[in-house]
Amino acid sequence: MSGPRLSPAALSALPAAVAKPTYDRAAVKTGIVHLGIGAFHRAHMAVYTDHALAAGDLRWGILGASLRSPDTRDALNPQDGLYAVAVKGPKGTELRVVGAIKSVLVAPEDPEALIRAMAHPDVRIVSLTVTEKGYCHDPATGRLKEDHPDVVHDLANPFAPRSAPGYLVAALERRFAAGLPPFTVLTCDNLPSNGRTVRNVVARFAALRDPALGRRVETEVAFPCTMVDRIVPATTDADRAAVTQALGVVDAWPVVTEPFTQWVIEDRFPQGRPDWAAVGAQMAADVEPYEAMKLRLLNGSHSTLAYLGYLSGHETVADAMADDGIATLVARLMDEEVTPTLHMPPGTDLDAYKRSLIERFRNPELRHRTWQIAMDGTQKLPQRLLGTARDRLAAGASIDRLALGVAAWMRYVTGIDENGAPIDVRDPLLDRIKALCGEAGPSPERLAPALMTIEQVFGRDLPSDQRFTAPVIAALRSLFEKGAAATVRDLVSKG
Numbered sequence: 001m002s003g004p005r006l007s008p009a010a011l012s013a014l015p016a017a018v019a020k021p022t023y024d025r026a027a028v029k030t031g032i033v034h035l036g037i038g039a040f041h042r043a044h045m046a047v048y049t050d051h052a053l054a055a056g057d058l059r060w061g062i063l064g065a066s067l068r069s070p071d072t073r074d075a076l077n078p079q080d081g082l083y084a085v086a087v088k089g090p091k092g093t094e095l096r097v098v099g100a101i102k103s104v105l106v107a108p109e110d111p112e113a114l115i116r117a118m119a120h121p122d123v124r125i126v127s128l129t130v131t132e133k134g135y136c137h138d139p140a141t142g143r144l145k146e147d148h149p150d151v152v153h154d155l156a157n158p159f160a161p162r163s164a165p166g167y168l169v170a171a172l173e174r175r176f177a178a179g180l181p182p183f184t185v186l187t188c189d190n191l192p193s194n195g196r197t198v199r200n201v202v203a204r205f206a207a208l209r210d211p212a213l214g215r216r217v218e219t220e221v222a223f224p225c226t227m228v229d230r231i232v233p234a235t236t237d238a239d240r241a242a243v244t245q246a247l248g249v250v251d252a253w254p255v256v257t258e259p260f261t262q263w264v265i266e267d268r269f270p271q272g273r274p275d276w277a278a279v280g281a282q283m284a285a286d287v288e289p290y291e292a293m294k295l296r297l298l299n300g301s302h303s304t305l306a307y308l309g310y311l312s313g314h315e316t317v318a319d320a321m322a323d324d325g326i327a328t329l330v331a332r333l334m335d336e337e338v339t340p341t342l343h344m345p346p347g348t349d350l351d352a353y354k355r356s357l358i359e360r361f362r363n364p365e366l367r368h369r370t371w372q373i374a375m376d377g378t379q380k381l382p383q384r385l386l387g388t389a390r391d392r393l394a395a396g397a398s399i400d401r402l403a404l405g406v407a408a409w410m411r412y413v414t415g416i417d418e419n420g421a422p423i424d425v426r427d428p429l430l431d432r433i434k435a436l437c438g439e440a441g442p443s444p445e446r447l448a449p450a451l452m453t454i455e456q457v458f459g460r461d462l463p464s465d466q467r468f469t470a471p472v473i474a475a476l477r478s479l480f481e482k483g484a485a486a487t488v489r490d491l492v493s494k495g
């Protein structure tokens with residue numbers, strides 16, 4: 001794409017319908033460092049923060065950091081951190097240029113620069129969207145994986161770390177040494193009890209560095225829990241072209257999202273925070289029920305839709321939802337197997353929540369690829385499907401639909417689709433998965449137990465519980481013998 005670039009100078013010439021920062025960006029301080037500056041953050045927390053800046057408190061600009069690739073920095077820094085959010089709903093597309101991000105740095109190019117930035121006295125919050133795998137933890141237990149290669153590396157090179165826990169601890173140590181108060185660590189990833197999980201991981205990492213540091217992290221640093229929700233598919237070249245056309249200037253990396261957005265935050269920020277509550281976030285004393293609701297209903301359905309949808313030949317979630325069998329299955333999964341496991345505060349309207357989920361999944365404007373959601377299944381299944389299955393089994397209840405979701409993951413990770421074509425499986429445990437699939441071959445009786453030996457996914461309890469293994473094996477057999485579409489039809493016709 002060629003032509004003039006989105007920039008502060010271009011703001012005044014944007015079409016009137018495009019919302020844009022109205023505050024003095026040059027006066028904004030960096031109060032937040034965000035690790036993992038991907039599309040989700042840019043369509044979610046950065047938007048709330050942009051509204052908070054517009055309300056007048058200019059202490060909360062965001063310095064973004066990528067822990068791996070330079071792509072976002074290369075796209076945004078030439079635009080002075082500006083980018084457009086395209087909100088696609090039934091009423092068409094609304095555009096907003098967000099000004100909350102001051103600039104982006106690429107951690108591996110200069111780890112010290114990131115640590116220094118996190119240790120700056122103006123910084124009061126370090127937030128994260130580094131995805132499930134970015135915390136180097138064991139998803140089944142929530143504990144730091146001490147033999148994770150990045151953890152081993154970071155313990156040996158504490159001031160040139162690679163991992164998010166490594167950066168957090170290096171910067172906290174720097175602050176403690178300088179007599180500065182610690183920042184609040186705000187995780188915005190889809191982990192169960194995300195603040196508590198990240199606190200345990202980071203405190204353990206710190207303790208391995210130095211027991212006294214571990215104790216300080218545990219007792220002095222706040223790790224509020226959050227429930228974050230907005231569907232943000234990967235930006236495509238067509239999106240880039242459409243946004244550039246609508247803006248009249250080139251935006252190298254806009255983000256595309258839905259109208260819905262939700263953020264529930266545990267209000268524990270000893271060093272202060274932007275007034276996100278005034279711009280739509282919900283502050284709550286106990287976020288965990290909302291987290292469970294979202295992880296189990298939205299993300300559990302999403303992963304089920306992703307594996308069954310992909311295997312049935314559906315490219316996007318909306319395509320999968322247009323398939324009556326899959327849509328019915330997902331509705332029943334939510335109503336009959338997930339809802340009974342939730343314990344919501346009085347007054348929560350779960351029926352309305354589920355109706356809105358179905359509507360969001362059906363949004364035809366969002367081309368959210370099943371392949372994208374299918375990624376990193378080993379990191380996602382525990383909190384999306386397996387915790388629910390455990391609760392159901394403890395209550396002596398059936399898990400047929402949950403089991404089909406798990407079996408669909410197993411079928412998917414064999415890496416061969418129903419037409420014999422390869423599947424591009426992405427997962428941090430791919431080597432292990434490939435070895436297990438290779439040994440077991442396409443036999444459900446062998447493959448299911450083989451994959452269940454991945455203890456960081458299934459734990460020790462599930463593989464030895466017949467009530468779990470039997471329905472998973474049965475579903476996997478049907479997926480191999482009849483395919484996904486017929487398996488879904490059979491299960492739906494059973495009621």
Ligand code: CS2
Binds near residue numbers: 302
């Ligand atoms: C999705 C999530 O990619 C995935 O695994 O399930 O990113 C989902 O879109 C968000 O959690 C919605 O808030």
